[in-house]
Amino acid sequence: MNQEQLQVSIRAQLRAFDxxxxxxxxxxxxxxxxxxxxxxxxxEAVSRLLQAMRPKLAADVLALLxxxxxxxxxQRLPQPAVVAVFERLPSDLRADLYKRLSQNEQSRLxxxxxxxxxxDILKLASYGEDTVGSVTSSDYAAISPQLTAxxxxxxxxxxxRQQIEVIYIVGHEHQLLGTLPLRxxxxxxxxxxxxxxxxxxxxxxxxxxxxxxxADLIRHYExxxxxxxxxxxxxxxxxxxxxxxDIEREDDTGRLASFGGAAPLDKGNLDVxxxxxxxxxxxxVFWLLILTVFGAITSxxxxxxxxxxxxxxxxxxxxxPIVDMGGNAGSQSATxxxxxxxxxxxxxxxxxxxxxxRRELPVAAALGVxxxxxxxxxxxxxxxxxxxxxxxxxxxxxLCTLAGGVIGAMLPxxxxxxxxxxxxxxxxxxxxxxxxxxxFIYFGLAYAFLGHLLA
Amino acid sequence: MNQEQLQVSIRAQLRAFDxxxxxxxxxxxxxxxxxxxxxxxxxEAVSRLLQAMRPKLAADVLALLxxxxxxxxxQRLPQPAVVAVFERLPSDLRADLYKRLSQNEQSRLxxxxxxxxxxDILKLASYGEDTVGSVTSSDYAAISPQLTAxxxxxxxxxxxRQQIEVIYIVGHEHQLLGTLPLRxxxxxxxxxxxxxxxxxxxxxxxxxxxxxxxADLIRHYExxxxxxxxxxxxxxxxxxxxxxxDIEREDDTGRLASFGGAAPLDKGNLDVxxxxxxxxxxxxVFWLLILTVFGAITSxxxxxxxxxxxxxxxxxxxxxPIVDMGGNAGSQSATxxxxxxxxxxxxxxxxxxxxxxRRELPVAAALGVxxxxxxxxxxxxxxxxxxxxxxxxxxxxxLCTLAGGVIGAMLPxxxxxxxxxxxxxxxxxxxxxxxxxxxFIYFGLAYAFLGHLLA
Numbered sequence: 001m002n003q004e005q006l007q008v009s010i011r012a013q014l015r016a017f018d019x020x021x022x023x024x025x026x027x028x029x030x031x032x033x034x035x036x037x038x039x040x041x042x043x044e045a046v047s048r049l050l051q052a053m054r055p056k057l058a059a060d061v062l063a064l065l066x067x068x069x070x071x072x073x074x075q076r077l078p079q080p081a082v083v084a085v086f087e088r089l090p091s092d093l094r095a096d097l098y099k100r101l102s103q104n105e106q107s108r109l110x111x112x113x114x115x116x117x118x119x120d121i122l123k124l125a126s127y128g129e130d131t132v133g134s135v136t137s138s139d140y141a142a143i144s145p146q147l148t149a150x151x152x153x154x155x156x157x158x159x160x161r162q163q164i165e166v167i168y169i170v171g172h173e174h175q176l177l178g179t180l181p182l183r184x185x186x187x188x189x190x191x192x193x194x195x196x197x198x199x200x201x202x203x204x205x206x207x208x209x210x211x212x213x214x215a216d217l218i219r220h221y222e223x224x225x226x227x228x229x230x231x232x233x234x235x236x237x238x239x240x241x242x243x244x245x246d247i248e249r250e251d252d253t254g255r256l257a258s259f260g261g262a263a264p265l266d267k268g269n270l271d272v273x274x275x276x277x278x279x280x281x282x283x284x285v286f287w288l289l290i291l292t293v294f295g296a297i298t299s300x301x302x303x304x305x306x307x308x309x310x311x312x313x314x315x316x317x318x319x320x321p322i323v324d325m326g327g328n329a330g331s332q333s334a335t336x337x338x339x340x341x342x343x344x345x346x347x348x349x350x351x352x353x354x355x356x357x358r359r360e361l362p363v364a365a366a367l368g369v370x371x372x373x374x375x376x377x378x379x380x381x382x383x384x385x386x387x388x389x390x391x392x393x394x395x396x397x398x399l400c401t402l403a404g405g406v407i408g409a410m411l412p413x414x415x416x417x418x419x420x421x422x423x424x425x426x427x428x429x430x431x432x433x434x435x436x437x438x439x440f441i442y443f444g445l446a447y448a449f450l451g452h453l454l455a
Numbered sequence: 456m457n458q459e460q461l462q463v464s465i466r467a468q469l470r471a472f473d474x475x476x477x478x479x480x481x482x483x484x485x486x487x488x489x490x491x492x493x494x495x496x497x498x499e500a501v502s503r504l505l506q507a508m509r510p511k512l513a514a515d516v517l518a519l520l521x522x523x524x525x526x527x528x529x530q531r532l533p534q535p536a537v538v539a540v541f542e543r544l545p546s547d548l549r550a551d552l553y554k555r556l557s558q559n560e561q562s563r564l565x566x567x568x569x570x571x572x573x574x575d576i577l578k579l580a581s582y583g584e585d586t587v588g589s590v591t592s593s594d595y596a597a598i599s600p601q602l603t604a605x606x607x608x609x610x611x612x613x614x615x616r617q618q619i620e621v622i623y624i625v626g627h628e629h630q631l632l633g634t635l636p637l638r639x640x641x642x643x644x645x646x647x648x649x650x651x652x653x654x655x656x657x658x659x660x661x662x663x664x665x666x667x668x669x670a671d672l673i674r675h676y677e678x679x680x681x682x683x684x685x686x687x688x689x690x691x692x693x694x695x696x697x698x699x700x701d702i703e704r705e706d707d708t709g710r711l712a713s714f715g716g717a718a719p720l721d722k723g724n725l726d727v728x729x730x731x732x733x734x735x736x737x738x739x740v741f742w743l744l745i746l747t748v749f750g751a752i753t754s755x756x757x758x759x760x761x762x763x764x765x766x767x768x769x770x771x772x773x774x775x776p777i778v779d780m781g782g783n784a785g786s787q788s789a790t791x792x793x794x795x796x797x798x799x800x801x802x803x804x805x806x807x808x809x810x811x812x813r814r815e816l817p818v819a820a821a822l823g824v825x826x827x828x829x830x831x832x833x834x835x836x837x838x839x840x841x842x843x844x845x846x847x848x849x850x851x852x853x854l855c856t857l858a859g860g861v862i863g864a865m866l867p868x869x870x871x872x873x874x875x876x877x878x879x880x881x882x883x884x885x886x887x888x889x890x891x892x893x894x895f896i897y898f899g900l901a902y903a904f905l906g907h908l909l910a
Contacts (some may be wrong), residue, residue: 187611
């Protein structure tokens with residue numbers, strides 16, 4: 001059964017559903033699939049269902065719903081149900097939900113929560129949106145270095161922590177002493193002391209760091225979870241590999257938006273589904289206005305070629321294809337370089353710059369020749385263009401493709417040097433640079449080869 | 456100490472290094488960092504060092520090196536050292552390394568390996584490059600459902616498996632019966648039977664499936680590892696969440712290359728560092744030649760406007776900026792829609808198409824007005840363009856931006872409908888569609904408003 005068939009079947013079973021039927025379903029099938037099928041039900045029904053469930057299950061279900069549905073359900077649930085669910089949600093999600101409540105709702109909810117939960121929420125909610133703290137979970141197992149392996153296992157069984165894939169060894173002030181993967185604890189002889197087993201000097205992140213640094217460390221050291229410390233170097237929680245995957249997914253798709261010239265200059269991601277029309281406009285208008293200014297320079301230059309253009313009107317026909325080709329070849333080489341940078345294959349140094357130029361030159365030259373030949377053949381047969389103009393068009397095509405390829409490959413290095421994301425700078429810039437350079441090349445060659453027509 | 460300082464310090468310590476010094480370093484510091492510093496050493500030195508190390512450590516070090524260095528070292532190491540390392544490498548990496556050997560080297564190495572290792576390599580190496588099988592590791596713990604929790608833990612301690620975060624419960628024919636996270640095994644009462652604890656009907660992948668499906672399942676069900684079955688539904692290994700992160704990283708950066716029109720039509724990724732010049736050319740020339748054909752249509756249309764152009768030469772000046780603006784607005788909206796699709800916020804159905812159009816229309820219209828106004832002001836002051844031409848240019852700018860935004864937002868849906876990756880189809884197509892549409896709009900408006908000049 002594939003995902004879609006599964007969804008159809010679950011929806012059918014949920015049609016006349018109550019909490020017992022739901023409970024049965026969640027025992028037989030993965031919770032993620034059952035929850036996905038809830039999306040087809042009206043919010044009132046889901047809200048009634050959540051109230052009828054065990055609070056732990058209700059929290060697990062809520063955790064798997066999309067953010068908008070979570071917010072809507074929190075509005076509908078009565079206060080005691082919200083409190084029961086809040087006490088059982090994963091701590092990082094709980095802090096996120098809390099931050100999305102209105103100030104009124106926040107101040108109504110807080111006093112109703114237990115002290116531990118309240119402090120936890122306030123601590124995690126205090127970190128900014130793109131910080132490590134905002135993805136930190138306070139569900140982790142911490143033990144003292146004096147325990148033996150057997151005692152540590154007993155402590156884990158007695159505790160109520162869910163995330164115990166990695167165990168943290170902490171001192172009296174909750175300072176981080178070492179880490180111990182559950183795997184190694186289980187495989188160790190029962191009498192070994194935790195202090196002997198643990199890894200010293202583990203990698204960690206501070207809560208105030210940019211969240212992508214936590215994802216980078218998890219990837220670099222191949223960790224299941226990364227400990228998070230506060231400013232006083234006390235351990236306050238962990239970032240899990242799941243969170244790292246989500247961070248990377250959002251950052252990578254953000255890189256795509258950057259490349260299209262649709263990434264905001266502040267850090268929050270633009271989102272075609274949730275961002276307001278006003279915000280969509282203000283983020284996107286930035287690059288388009290810059291391009292308009294560049295375009296005005298280009299058009300001013302072309303306007304100055306009035307004499308040549310009015311003598312050889314056909315020249316106007318090739319402006320768009322020639323400048324586009326430079327931009328397109330440039331986009332190609334820029335994306336390839338940005339991709340290699342993202343995979344860590346290329347660094348910002350002169351050796352790599354020289355390497356890329358050596359690689360790109362023959363490719364871009366060959367592309368230029370191929371494109372120029374095809375365009376000359378097509379132009380000859382479709383428009384019966386004369387040999388001298390064909391020569392100008394073909395040469396311009398070739399030079400623009402070559403220049404676009406090489407400049408496109410260089411821009412990501414320039415962006416890195418300037419300290420910005422290569423993706424943000426590259427694509428819109430290539431288009432406008434190649435527009436200007438393209439008309440210079442084109443009309444320069446036109447004067448050289450067709451100048452005699454002006455006399 | 457940040458990563459760079461760490462590297463400098465490790466390199467200094469490794470300068471006059473031997474295997475004892477290396478061993479000391481690996482005990483004090485994360486292996487990933489020590490291995491990274493090896494990159495600065497000549498291959499002969501690294502090869503000597505690997506031979507002096509314990510084979511297990513040598514295998515761990517080799518596993519962390521970049522692919523080219525792995526290949527080079529395998530060439531240099533004497534056969535017995537290669538065999539010792541091969542027997543201890545993670546099984547998925549081992550199969551990759553084996554596949555990269557020449558046929559000669561393969562047939563020299565195979566007979567020297569133990570039978571189990573040999574069979575394992577041949578089985579995993581038989582799966583194609585982008586399949587689940589190619590990222591499958593055969594290092595996993597499988598137990599029988601009859602054991603109690605205490606017996607299961609004893610079995611894990613007695614075994615030699617490294618990857619035991621999730622334990623697999625299999626039947627006599629190695630068919631998959633259920634899964635049990637190590638966490639739950641540890642927390643369970645010692646006398647409970649594994650059959651009671653295990654999760655039934657776990658998600659799985661087949662070895663022949665496309666590898667991104669394994670990554671999708673791991674993300675969807677928030678798994679640490681996904682079991683992999685062969686065609687006869689016998690369990691042959693696992694894909695870990697680490698592998699899923701790598702798959703997603705490669706696919707996401709591949710999506711960026713697609714968007715730049717630099718993604719190969721076959722599946723292997725293009726790589727600016729390693730792909731041959733010939734392959735770089737043949738992949739990239741495809742889109743550029745298509746764009747050349749589209750460009751020829753555009754230029755033919757413009758050439759037909761000779762009469763209008765020779766009367767109002769200034770019109771030629773605005774061709775490039777106007778068609779570019781449509782392409783840029785389209786790239787922006789396309790990337791935002793592709794991004795939302797990648798994050799699972801938008802699906803292929805009419806409701807979402809209508810939703811996106813409703814969202815994009817006001818934004819693109821506002822962008823069009825802003826861009827048109829700026830361009831009219833700039834054109835008036837820079838080129839002293841008359842009111843009637845300003846009107847044509849401004850209206851064209853506005854309509855192109857609006858059309859680009861809306862068409863750009865629709866193309867990813869069209870690509871999905873056609874079953875191709877939205878990123879591949881979108882960007883090069885937007886450029887050429889908006890070129891053609893742009894000149895139609897521009898010269899259409901020019902005839903409407905300036906036609907009287909022709910008489």
